[in-house]
Structures are given as structure tokens and as C-alpha cells.
Amino acid sequence: MGGTIISPASAAPLPRRPIETNFSRPQTARSAAPISKRPPSILEHPSQSSDSLCRRRDSGLATSITADPPATRRGRIPVFDSSSAVQTPPKTAVSIADGKSIRSQMAPSILSPEDEVLSLKVRSLYDSGVGVGGSDTGSQFSKRTSSALDDGGKRMSRVSRSSFVVGQNSSGDEGIAEEEGAEEGLEEEGIRQVPEEEEGSAVAEEEKSRFARAGGTEDWEDIDGRDVDRYGFINPTYLPSTPTDPAFKGVLPPQATYSRAFAPPKRISTALHLHSTTPQKRIHLRLSPFSNPAPEMLRSPLPGASAALREKEHTRAKKWRDMAVVRKRSERGDEAGRGGGCEWAFVTRDPKLVSRTWKGIPDCWRAAAWHAFLTASAKRRGIGRGDAELIEIYAEFTLRPSADDVQIDLDVPRTISSHIMFRRRYRGGQRLLFRVLHALSLYFLSVGYVQGMASLAATLLCYYDEETAFVMLVRMFELRGLEKLYQAGFGGLMAALEEFEGGWIKGGSVSRKLSNLGIGPTAYGTRWYLTLFNYSMPFAAQLRVWDVFMLLGDPDPVPTTASTRFFAARSTASLNAVACPEEIFEFGGTLDILHATSAALIDSMKEIIVKNDFEGVMKVLTSWIPVKDEELLMKVAKAEWKMRKRRRSRGGSIGGPPGRATLG
Amino acid sequence: MSSQDPTIKLLLIGPSNSGKTALLLRYVDDIFDTDNATATIGVDFKVKKVSVKGKPHRLLLFDTAGQERFRTLTSSYYRNAQGVILVYDVSNRESFLSMGHWFGEAETYASPGVIKCLVGSKIDRVGSRTVKREEGEALAKKYGATFYECSSKTRQNIREPFVTTVDRIVDTPQLMDPALLGRRDGTVALRPRTDEEIANSGCSC
Numbered sequence: 030m031g032g033t034i035i036s037p038a039s040a041a042p043l044p045r046r047p048i049e050t051n052f053s054r055p056q057t058a059r060s061a062a063p064i065s066k067r068p069p070s071i072l073e074h075p076s077q078s079s080d081s082l083c084r085r086r087d088s089g090l091a092t093s094i095t096a097d098p099p100a101t102r103r104g105r106i107p108v109f110d111s112s113s114a115v116q117t118p119p120k121t122a123v124s125i126a127d128g129k130s131i132r133s134q135m136a137p138s139i140l141s142p143e144d145e146v147l148s149l150k151v152r153s154l155y156d157s158g159v160g161v162g163g164s165d166t167g168s169q170f171s172k173r174t175s176s177a178l179d180d181g182g183k184r185m186s187r188v189s190r191s192s193f194v195v196g197q198n199s200s201g202d203e204g205i206a207e208e209e210g211a212e213e214g215l216e217e218e219g220i221r222q223v224p225e226e227e228e229g230s231a232v233a234e235e236e237k238s239r240f241a242r243a244g245g246t247e248d249w250e251d252i253d254g255r256d257v258d259r260y261g262f263i264n265p266t267y268l269p270s271t272p273t274d275p276a277f278k279g280v281l282p283p284q285a286t287y288s289r290a291f292a293p294p295k296r297i298s299t300a301l302h303l304h305s306t307t308p309q310k311r312i313h314l315r316l317s318p319f320s321n322p323a324p325e326m327l328r329s330p331l332p333g334a335s336a337a338l339r340e341k342e343h344t345r346a347k348k349w350r351d352m353a354v355v356r357k358r359s360e361r362g363d364e365a366g367r368g369g370g371c372e373w374a375f376v377t378r379d380p381k382l383v384s385r386t387w388k389g390i391p392d393c394w395r396a397a398a399w400h401a402f403l404t405a406s407a408k409r410r411g412i413g414r415g416d417a418e419l420i421e422i423y424a425e426f427t428l429r430p431s432a433d434d435v436q437i438d439l440d441v442p443r444t445i446s447s448h449i450m451f452r453r454r455y456r457g458g459q460r461l462l463f464r465v466l467h468a469l470s471l472y473f474l475s476v477g478y479v480q481g482m483a484s485l486a487a488t489l490l491c492y493y494d495e496e497t498a499f500v501m502l503v504r505m506f507e508l509r510g511l512e513k514l515y516q517a518g519f520g521g522l523m524a525a526l527e528e529f530e531g532g533w534i535k536g537g538s539v540s541r542k543l544s545n546l547g548i549g550p551t552a553y554g555t556r557w558y559l560t561l562f563n564y565s566m567p568f569a570a571q572l573r574v575w576d577v578f579m580l581l582g583d584p585d586p587v588p589t590t591a592s593t594r595f596f597a598a599r600s601t602a603s604l605n606a607v608a609c610p611e612e613i614f615e616f617g618g619t620l621d622i623l624h625a626t627s628a629a630l631i632d633s634m635k636e637i638i639v640k641n642d643f644e645g646v647m648k649v650l651t652s653w654i655p656v657k658d659e660e661l662l663m664k665v666a667k668a669e670w671k672m673r674k675r676r677r678s679r680g681g682s683i684g685g686p687p688g689r690a691t692l693g
Numbered sequence: 694m695s696s697q698d699p700t701i702k703l704l705l706i707g708p709s710n711s712g713k714t715a716l717l718l719r720y721v722d723d724i725f726d727t728d729n730a731t732a733t734i735g736v737d738f739k740v741k742k743v744s745v746k747g748k749p750h751r752l753l754l755f756d757t758a759g760q761e762r763f764r765t766l767t768s769s770y771y772r773n774a775q776g777v778i779l780v781y782d783v784s785n786r787e788s789f790l791s792m793g794h795w796f797g798e799a800e801t802y803a804s805p806g807v808i809k810c811l812v813g814s815k816i817d818r819v820g821s822r823t824v825k826r827e828e829g830e831a832l833a834k835k836y837g838a839t840f841y842e843c844s845s846k847t848r849q850n851i852r853e854p855f856v857t858t859v860d861r862i863v864d865t866p867q868l869m870d871p872a873l874l875g876r877r878d879g880t881v882a883l884r885p886r887t888d889e890e891i892a893n894s895g896c897s898c
Contacts, residue, residue, distance in 0.1 A: 436760060439709055439732075440709075440710075443710075443730045443731050444731065446728060447728055479760065480732045480733075480758060480760045480762070480763070481732075517762065518765050519762075519763075519765050519766055551735065552735075552738075555734055556734040556735050559734050559735070560734060644753065648738060651737060
């Protein structure tokens with residue numbers, strides 16, 4: 030962005046100005062997220078990507094087992110080969126999550142040989158990140174796993190085929206060197222059996238050198254920088270779910286017209302979604318039954334404020350710099366400790382930090398802040414493993430088969446594929462997405478891969494390299510209740526939704542109406558909670574929700590009620606306990622930010638819900654909600670959240686029992 | 694839309710990535726957009742106004758998530774559905790082989806007598822077809838379902854599965870029972886059935 034480069038280990042690099050032109054991201058050798066998303070901090074050496082490091086480990090492993098039969102090799106290595114280069118540190122055995130780790134290590138033997146072969150096939154498609162030219166090759170490669178590939182192929186068709194003949198490598202950047210390293214590793218393993226692939230990779234290399242950015246994660250072919258918003262989404266539209274915006278047509282209050290309800294502005298002005306209401310419009314939010322400002326969030330705030338907002342975000346970024354503390358230098362830098370960036374910490378209880386987080390973390394600080402928040406949360410609660418340990422596990426898991434690989438492969442090409450990172454089949458961001466989800470499915474083996482997780486991983490990959498994205502996911506699962514939400518049978522999800530319905534909207538006119546119509550929270554809440562709103566609102570708004578969720582998603586600190594005590598007792602024991610069907614899901618306030626957001630969304634649609642029939646209500650509740658003013662969304666959510674806190678601190682509740690939802 | 698018009702509830706089921714959402718989007722909104730395709734989480738909902746024998750009806754279309762895992766959530770949507778459209782991908786043999794299972798789902802959760810329609814999708818993928826038309830026909834026959842092959846991409850046969858299913862529903866008096874229709878709106882929540890409903894459904898699950 031604007032040609033800025035991560036300043037090598039200056040003690041306090043000012044965060045990059047986030048807003049300037051974001052169309053020309055610097056080409057670097059990074060393997061992961063668009064560099065423009067990186068704050069001054071997160072962990073990487075510019076010339077030696079963690080990705081290539083990881084692969085180097087792979088090939089080291091591979092050499093040690095060359096005697097194994099090719100087909101089963103990869104799956105069996107890490108666990109049973111004690112001489113393997115990568116070993117789970119002995120420490121794991123005593124760490125809190127050991128139950129999980131043991132289960133994980135059983136993984137390879139649980140898979141049927143057939144699944145193992147399938148997994149191997151799928152993973153090999155993603156192996157080098159350049160190994161396969163596109164879906165055509167893919168479908169030749171494996172009929173059984175080909176069904177999703179044509180979608181990717183269509184995306185590929187944007188590629189002007191002329192580049193196959195014309196283009197020569199224009200730059201011998203590290204990206205290429207990395208590929209060679211990877212291919213070496215593959216050949217050693219002897220799993221490159223398919224001739225078509227070779228051709229594919231040659232083509233791929235050429236294309237990559239010409240259009241790839243950010244170390245190959247982004248693909249800019251046929252893309253005009255002006256058509257990409259600050260978050261990497263390619264205009265004209267980002268339609269995460271079925272484009273049902275007409276649902277809002279005619280049901281919204283009069284002056285709002287949504288012919289194309291969520292068509293983002295043409296240029297980077299999406300960057301400036303951080304609109305706040307202008308002073309004249311300032312609304313004091315004390316949610317009362319008589320005045321409901323929430324529907325305003327579905328209308329665009331006043332236009333033309335972009336310059337001011339840009340300045341505002343810049344000022345905020347400075348404030349965030351002042352709040353940030355360097356925690357440690359990354360180990361990934363050069364010998365002198367330069368170039369690796371550093372890890373930041375924040376005083377997460379600081380009321381100023383809390384209120385600034387509600388106002389939105391400046392985008393250049395997002396990655397650092399989220400990471401710091403969850404790290405602090407993990408420390409305070411004594412849950413989970415450290416970064417280094419998780420990263421080692423990640424590297425190990427990339428070598429194992431997962432029963433979910435085929436399903437993951439189906440979903441990867443249809444996850445925010447209008448994003449600059451995720452357009453290219455099998456490569457760039459798609460490859461990282463696959464690897465992260467694959468590892469996640471092994472880490473939480475009893476949960477496995479569930480649709481919806483891909484949205485979370487993709488969001489994180491917009492901010493982190495693959496290893497850190499994995500670390501963040503693990504933390505979110507362990508600390509933010511996601512492991513329960515995704516649990517098989519969806520008992521946790523149901524409990525969460527009941528907690529929401531019973532504790533947050535019960536007693537209101539909306540709740541009465543919904544129950545009259547027979548619309549339960551699973552009808553609309555499933556996607557809200559499982560994708561953490563990625564499916565249901567604009568990215569800019571989703572990020573704002575995540576900002577607060579990362580910071581305030583810990584269980585209530587004061588164990589005043591029986592239910593919170595119960596939670597506290599469980600949280601230490603739960604990880605060792607194998608989930609039993611009778612399990613009672615308690616979230617102890619962990620999900621309050623999600624509930625508050627859901628309540629705010631419902632507030633915004635209140636009039637529509639109350640006035641419409643079953644179909645109208647179902648339509649608005651299940652479709653994309655064109656939140657135009659995320660500032661207001663967050664204000665309403667905060668008001669809901671505070672109201673809830675007040676009730677809880679009074680020890681009782683007005684609207685119903687405080688989320689003592691149990692699995693029915 | 695008038696809420697007086699009779700409603701017909703249809704459910705789309707089938708394995709992940711078989712093209713359920715694409716089929717529905719093409720039918721209802723005439724959109725085909727792979728760039729923005731996403732996996733369905735939970736259940737999607739659409740409405741389409743149709744005219745059956747000159748009389749307006751409202752089609753309530755429930756598009757379900759394909760991943761096995763979501764069946765616990767989607768099973769409640771079978772209640773009171775008059776028609777079930779089962780979709781597989783003709784270029785993915787696995788998806789076809791799973792159809793027996795999906796018919797089983799329909800029989801378990803939907804009311805007896807529900808109209809079934811089997812659809813083989815993505816027939817534009819001529820080169821990668823792995824399921825013959827005859828196989829699909831035979832399977833449909835076995836389960837008493839109508840059968841179509843279609844392509845959401847080319848629009849080929851998009852309307853037929855819906856139109857035929859609706860026609861068959863309208864021709865089946867017990868499926869258009871006004872007593873049932875009146876309650877049809879209340880079919881989404883997971884809530885206990887009334888005794889009468891249980892008696893009507895004849896299903897013990």
C-alpha cells in the first residue's frame with residue numbers, strides 16, 4: 030500500500046497509514062496475507078516466509094521415510110516415525126488440552142485406507158501452491174473430488190490464455206525460488222505421479238510471476254486496482270450468500286431504496302466505511318420501546334466524509350500505537366533480530382482500550398490487536414498452548430490425512446472467492462485456506478470440519494499468515510466458545526441460540542411475533558453464529574463485531590451466579606472430558622457480543638418483522654443484511670450489551686433467565 | 694403478494710456442492726453466478742409466485758445445507774413440506790451414489806405421500822459426466838419420483854422439476870388439505886407437534 034514496507038525492527042514503527050491508495054500492494058516474498066493488512070508487527074521475515082520454512086520441514090521429513098509406499102506415506106509419517114524431524118514436544122502430554130492431542134495422534138489410524146488415499150489426492154492438489162494449473166487438470170486428476178473444481182475453472186477463465194505463450198518470467202523473485210524448493214520436496218516424496226500436473230505447473234509459474242502479489246497469495250490478473258476495496262474484495266459486488274437483497278425491497282422504511290442494496294462504492298471509499306453519524310445526527314442510544322434508531326444502520330450515512338474519516342482513522346492509529354506495548358521481538362527476523370516484526374500487547378482491562386475497541390480498531394492495528402487480545406485471554410484463563418507450540422503442531426498436521434479433506438476442498442473455492450486472495454484455484458489464498466482448515470479439522474478432531482469455518486479462516490487469512498491464522502482459530506475455538514458452537518449434533522449452537530432468544534429478545538414485540546409465526550432462532554441464527562456474521566453483513570461491519578468479540582468474549586469475571594460458577598468449574602475440566610450427549614452447554618457470557626450483535630440486527634429490522642408475514646420475515650432474517658452504517662450497528666450492539674450487563678449485575682433478568690439454556 | 698394465496702412448501706436436499714442453491718437461484722431469480730457461490734449454512738429461504746391452473750400460489754422454497762453435519766438442523770424443515778427435490782451432480786458419481794440415503798432422509802422426516810423429484814444437475818459438463826441418464830431414471834422410478842436432468846448454467850430444464858412437482862402436489866388432495874395449509878406457516882420452529890399433527894404425519898420420529 031502506497032509502497033510502504035514493513036520497517037525492519039524499528040522499535041516502534043508507526044502503523045502504516047491504512048487508507049491511502051491500496052491498489053498497488055507491494056510485491057513481496059510473503060506467503061500469506063496481503064501485506065497491506067499487516068500491522069507493523071506480526072511475525073515474519075520478509076525474505077524467508079514461514080511457509081517455505083514449513084515446507085522445508087516437510088521435505089526433511091519426507092527424506093527420512095523414502096522406503097514407505099507412496100500412497101500411505103504421508104499419512105503415517107508424523108505420528109509413528111519417532112525419528113521424524115518434527116515432533117510434538119513432550120510438553121504436550123501434560124498441557125491442558127492433552128486429551129485432544131492424544132485424540133489427534135490417533136487420527137491417521139482412524140481413517141479408512143480409502144479416505145486416506147482421497148485425502149492424499151486432495152492435499153497433493155494444494156501441495157506446492159503452484160503445482161496445478163487449474164481445475165481442468167484437477168478434474169483429470171481425480172474424478173471423485175472434481176465436482177467443485179469447475180467453479181474454480183470458471184474463475185480461471187478470466188485468465189487470458191495468451192499469457193501462456195507470451196509471458197516469460199519477468200522477475201525472479203523469491204516466490205519462484207520458494208516454488209522450486211517445494212517441488213524438490215515433492216519429488217523426494219515421489220508423490221508427483223500425474224503427468225498433466227507438470228504441464229500445469231509450468232503454466233502456473235508463468236502466470237504467477239506476472240500477476241501474483243504478496244508472495245503469490247494474491248492474484249491480480251485482469252483486475253484493476255481501483256476495483257478492489259481496502260479489504261481486498263473485488264467490486265462490483267461481494268455476495269457472500271445468495272443475493273437476496275430484494276428481500277429488503279419494499280419492506281424497508283420508505284426513503285431507503287435498495288435496488289442493489291449492498292453494492293459497494295466504486296472505489297476505495299469502501300475503505301471509509303468507518304462512518305460515524307455526524308454530530309447533528311448523533312443519537313443517544315438508550316434503547317426504548319418508543320424510539321428505535323436501529324433501522325438507520327441500514328441506510329447510508331452522509332456521503333462525502335471520506336477525507337475526514339481518513340484523517341480520523343489516522344489519528345486513531347496513533348492513539349493505538351500509544352496504547353500498544355512491544356511484547357517481544359519475533360524470532361523470525363535475521364540474526365540481528367531485524368525484519369521479523371514484533372508482537373504487541375495491550376492492557377486489555379483498560380477502559381480506554383475497551384471504548385476504543387468499540388469504536389473500531391484501525392485496520393492497520395487489527396491483526397496485532399486481535400492477536401494480543403486472544404493471547405491475553407489465553408494467559409488469564411490458562412487455556413491452550415503457546416504460539417510456537419501451535420505452529421509446530423500446524424506443521425505436523427499439514428502432513429497428516431484428514432477425513433474432511435474432500436469436504437474442505439469442496440468449500441475452499443466457494444469461500445469469499447471475490448476476494449483478491451481467493452480467486453485462484455488451488456493457489457494463493459485458497460491453498461492457505463485449505464491448509465488451515467485441514468489442520469483445524471485435525472486439531473479439534475471430535476468437531477472436525479464444519480461448513481462455516483471456512484469463512485472464519487478466510488477472514489483471518491486476510492490478516493495473518495497461515496500459521497498465525499491457525500493459532501488464532503484455535504484460540505477462538507477454545508476461548509470464544511466456537512468449539513461448542515460447532516460441536517457435532519449442534520447441541521452447543523442450539524443452546525447458544527436459546528440463550529439468545531431467552532435472554533436477549535424474549536418479552537419484546539419481535540419475539541412474540543416470531544413465535545407466532547413459528548420462526549425459531551435456528552432459522553436465522555445458524556449462519557450468524559457459525560460464520561460470525563461473515564455470511565450476513567458487509568465485511569467492514571463484520572470486522573467491527575470481531576474487534577469487540579476478540580476483546581470482550583471472555584466469560585463474566587465475577588462468579589456471582591450459580592451458572593457462572595458452574596462454568597468456571599467446567600472450563601478447567603471440560604477439555605479433558607469427552608463430550609457426552611447429555612452435555613450442558615454453558616457459555617457464561619462468552620457469546621454476549623454475538624448476542625448483542627444479533628439483538629442489534631433484529632432491532633434494525635424490527636419494523637419489518639412486526640409488520641410482515643411469515644415469508645417477509647423469513648426473507649429479511651435469512652438474507653444478507655445491508656448494514657451501511659457499522660458505527661450505528663456497534664452503538665446499538667453496545668447499548669444492548671450494556672443493558673444486558675446491568676440486568677445481570679442486578680442478579681436477575683427482566684427478559685427471562687440469563688441464558689440457562691440447556692440442550693434439549 | 695397476497696397472503697391469501699395458498700402456499701406450497703418445497704425442500705431442496707442433496708449432498709454438498711450438488712447444485713441445490715444454483716438451481717434455486719436460477720429458477721427464482723434467474724441468476725447463475727459461480728463467482729459468488731457459497732456453501733449454504735443451515736437453511737436458505739426463497740419465495741416464488743406461481744400460477745397453477747390459473748390460480749396464484751406461493752411457493753416457499755427451503756434450500757438446505759448439504760454437509761452431513763447439518764442434517765440435525767435441517768431435519769425439522771421437512772415437516773409439512775409437500776414436495777422434496779433431491780439434487781445430485783451428474784459429474785460426481787459419489788453424489789449420485791448417496792441419493793439412496795437422501796431418499797431415506799425424505800422418507801424418514803417428510804410426511805408420507807410427499808412428492809419427490811430427482812434432479813441430476815450440471816449436465817453442461819458433458820466431458821466429465823459420470824452418471825448416465827438411465828441410471829438416474831431407474832433410481833427415480835425405484836423411489837416413485839419424477840426425474841429431470843438440468844443445467845443451471847445453461848437454463849436447460851430448470852423450471853420443469855418445480856413445475857411438475859407443484860402440479861403433482863396440487864393433484865394430490867391430501868397434500869392440499871386446507872387444515873394443513875392453514876398451519877403451514879408454523880413450520881420452521883423446532884417445537885413440539887400437536888397430537889393432531891402427529892396423527893396426520895404418521896411419523897414417529
